[in-house]
Amino acid sequence: MQRWPAGLRPAGLTGRRDGVELIYCAASFGEVRVVAYPAREAGRVDLRVVPNPRLPEAVARRLSAGVGRVFAHSRADALPWLRRVLARCEAFEEAAEPGLDAALARCAEAATRARSDEGPSLPAAAVDALATRLPEAARDELEPRLALAHLQLCAGQLQGALDTLGGPGQGWPDVPAADASAESPRAAARRAVLAGTLGLRDAAIDHARRFAALARTTGELEFGGRLCAHLGLRDEACQQYAALIRVAPRPRHLAALLRAAEEADADGRQALAELAEHLGDDPLPWLPADLRVRLGRTLMELGAYPLAELQLRACAATSPDAAGKASATATLARARLWALDLDAAETLANEADDPNNPEHATALMVLGAVACLRGEPARGLDALERAHRLRGDDLEIRNWRVEALLRAGQPDAAQAAALEEGYRSAIVRQLLRVRLAAIHAARGHAAPEGPRDDTDYIHRTILRQLAQPLAALDADAAEAMTLGPEASDADTLAAVELALRALGGNRSNHLSLVGESDGRGGRSLHPAREVWSPRARASELQHRLLFEPLATVRERLAELVATYPGVPYGETYSAELLLWEGRYAEALEVFEAVWQRTHQRWSYVGSAAALHFLDRDDEALARWEEAATVHAFLPEEATHAYRSEIWRKRGALEAALEAASLAVEATNTRFGAWINLALIERRRGDRGAAEAALEVVRDNLQVQLALVARAEGLTVDDALELESAPVLLEALLRAMRGNRSSGVQTLVDDRGVLRIFTQRHLEGWTELASWCSEWSIHTLALLEHPSIGVVDVGQGGRGVVHDG
Structure with a gap:
């Protein structure tokens, strides 16, 4: 060896x-x-x-x-x-007699079929047969018990898996820790999957990182990539896939790597860049043109500009696929636009201006942007309108369209475009709003975005962040962009114009700054990754709860507050976590302080919610009435879910129904509102509507229902019969504490641990469990053949080796 x-x-x-x-x-x-x-x-x-x-x-x-x-x-x-x-x-x-070997063989055959997409995952009957043949003594051993629970999860036997982990009866099941020094890859994978299924996110992440460190075979590396990506560990996922591609290059592996790299931090970006350098610009038979274009685009958006152009030029020059060649050319035109190489950008975009080109919208956007930058906004607007019709949700196209409308002297049309649905997350939009406000002010009236719009801190924060990397390129411009508290509207507008010039031809959310000449007709590009809209940043930090401990997330939000004290989102998103934990008085204190200081939208939502959970419903309703004089309630805000619960509790069922219906229609993943809607409809006597709402809860919260039912000593199937459902549903709402989020779902267990669940939670973890089911089959095989050691050898591999 x-x-x-x-x-x-x-x-x-x-x-x-x-x-x-x-x-x-x-x-x-x-x-x-x-x-x-x-x-x-x-x-x-x-x-x-x-x-x-x-x-x-x-x-x-x-x-x-x-x-x-x-x-x-x-x-x-x-x-x-x-x-x-x-x-x-x-x-x-060739085990001749029926027993554990026969049951294992049946499971292994099913697992192989499932892996090759020839059939479903493990059949329940096969796992039942395995469970009945498992020696009683083995159930007292940790690894066999975890292996059986893993296989039960693969077979869709969630309740059986919970009983195997925690024993029949009540209580919240756990996944015991292993001795890290002795943990095998298979054991780490099993623990990660089971902990993740139970909502024990921190434990799942710990085991996933151990698995990634131990992964050696192609099968282990691919599973490591899948597992880390599923848990949001983007850097680790990139590293697993990059290592895998070096020894087993497959299109699906690179596609998975690119998905992970889009949200990776420095380590993940470095892994992708090193792999791209390793691939070079040679034609690679395994790498289709569309994937190579995507590789170039991802590298470009992550700031690896020379490597991006290397891949795009290689594809444009060597691809036998006409569509791939055209896509690469259009994306290369975008790269040259960012660098303000307008002649090259226009030439390339004209080559790619073909309705059959998958990136036709990109080519049109480049042509429109070049025209705008050359002082021909009318011609540019024509191309940008065509691009917008082809790809209306593209933020870069929308930014250029608004800018072209402003340059063409159409501020009202620009205002309407800036207020279109789904556009608020664009960073450049916040800068263009300053231009809009200046134009409207010159015309003698404001540019309203709602009853109240005192969010100057948004563009001031963006300008301050842009100034930091710009200081190394243009110190004077950076200083002018750092606005003091007394800055005038004229100062602000001048700073915005400087910022837009510094961005060159880039109006995407992947910002870059232009520097000196690049020697090819354009200017050097420098990434400006640490620039974000304040609310988007706070939301992203809160979302890190999916792959960082709660204490770490809270620390990051506190750092945001300390760095940008005028931005309230760090405080409100941190206080929302207090609501999720059930720390209502502490949450109220934070929300109230922000509301009294700023009257910011999310502070009244949280303040009223905290009052409600403190049984101060009259004060909660009064807060919403006060807020209505300042803000128009948004359909997607959680206010409607919280108010619906108050009105149901008070017996005002029609008002409760209206609010709950609005909540789920605006955001159909706000499952707290669906639970409440089922309770309302049952009390109203509308069995059909109650069953429909209950079905949504059953389909999406399987693990949460099973855990809470177990904690309450209930059986899920019986407890979810319409007549008896309120007991379990009310218990589920209590375990959710103050979380009525439409994104991250949480429960607080009997130890006060915050258990975290995502969309398609059970489905996602069952898919991962099924992918590595052979490893638990191997573990149980050792019970019959203790002198046999089992080694996984990759995709579908099943093997044995004598332990001597």
């Missing part, structure tokens, strides 16, 4: 009835498999390399010779060892 041929690293081995397969990883050829088997000539071992289209025949011969020399060095031990393994394999695979 220690004498691998040069240039290869060991990845595992698997025993088969016809030989032992040795698995290596080689950077140039991917996975290399060599089968060793007893030769007919006594005392000798024969070898053959499993065919691999990427492995030249001459290299295969050299590898066989290298492995042969390893066996020759230890011939006295190698042959007896090999024969023992083959005998064990034969005995293991």
Whole structure:
């Protein structure tokens, strides 16, 4: 095992009835498999390399010779060892009597079918048979118990898995920790999946990171990428997929890496950049044109501009696919627009101006932007309107369209475009709003976005953030963009104009600044990643609860408040976490302070909610009445869900129904409102509507319902019958504390631990559990064959090796 041929690293081995397969990883050829088997000539071992289209025949011969020399060095031990393994394999695979082996074989066959998409995941009957044949003593051992719970989850037996983990009866089940020094990859994977299913996010993340550190085979690396991405560990996911692509390049692996990289931090971006450098600009048979364009676009948006252009130029020059060539050309035109290389951008965009081009909207946007920057807004607007019709949700196109309307002297149309649905998350939009406000002020009236609009801190914060990286490129402009408290409207407008010039031709949310000449007709690009809209930043920090401990998230929000004391979102999003924990008095104190100081929207939502959960409903309703004189309530805000619960409690069922209906129609993932709607409709006597709402709850909150039912000593199926449902639904609302979010779902268990759940929670974790089900089957196989060690060898691999 220690004498691998040069240039290869060991990845595992698997025993088969016809030989032992040795698995290596080689950077140039991917996975290399060599089968060793007893030769007919006594005392000798024969070898053959499993065919691999990427492995030249001459290299295969050299590898066989290298492995042969390893066996020759230890011939006295190698042959007896090999024969023992083959005998064990034969005995293991030909278990004649029905028992644990037969049940395991049935599960393994089902798992293989599921992995190859030939059938469903593990059938419940197979797992039931396995559970009944599991020795009683094994149920007292931790790893077999966790393995069985894992397989029950794969079979859709959530209640059985909870009972296996926590024993029949009441209480919140847990996943016991393992000895980190002795934890195997399979055990870490199993714990991560089970902890994640139970909402124990911190434990799931801990085990996922351990698994990623231990992953070696292609199967482990791919699962590690999936697991880390599912948990929001984008950096770790990028590293797993980048390592996997180096030894087993597949389009699906790169697609997964790009998805993870879009939200990765520095480590993930570095992993992608290093991989792109490794891939170079050579034509790669395994890399389709559309994926190479996507690689270039992702690198560009992450700030790796030279590598992005390298990939895009390679695709435009060598792709045999006309659509891929056109897409690459349009995306390359966008890159040159960002760098203010207007001639090259226009030439490339004209080449890509083809209705059959998948990136036709990008080409039109570039043509429109170039025209605007050259002082021809009318011509630019025509191209941008066509681009907007093709891809109306693209923030970069929408920003350029608003800017073109302003340059063309159409402020009313620009105002309407700036207020369109789904556009508020655009960073550049906040700067363009200052231009709009100046134009409206010059015309003698305001540019309202609602009854109240005192959000100057938004564009001031963006300008301050942009000034920091700009200082190294243009110190005077950076100083002018850092506005003091007494800055006039004229100062603000001048700062915005400086900022837009510094952005060059980039109006995306992936901001970049232009520097000196790049020697190719444009200017050098410098990423400005740490620029964000204040509310988006606070929301993103709160969202980190999915992959960081609660205390860390709270610290990050506190840092936001300290750095930008005039921005209220850090305080309100932090106070919302207090609501989720049930710390209502503390939450009220924060929300009240922000409301009295700023009258900001989210402060009244939280203040009234905290009052409600403190049983001060009259004060909560009064706060909403006061807020209505300042703000128009948004359909998507949580106010309607909270007010609906107050009115249901008071018996005002029609008012409660109206508010709950508005809440779920505006945001159909606000499941607290769906629970309340089911309770309202049942009390109103509308069985059909109550059943419909209850069905939404059943379909989306399976794990939460099972956990709360178990804690309350109830059976889910019985408790969710319409007549008895209120007991469980009310208990579920209590466990949710003050969380009526439409995104992250939480429960507080009997230890005060915040359990965290995401959309499609059970479905997502069951998919992951099924992907690695063979590993738990292997663990249980050891109960029948304790002298057999089991080694996973990757996708669908099942193998055994003698422990001696």
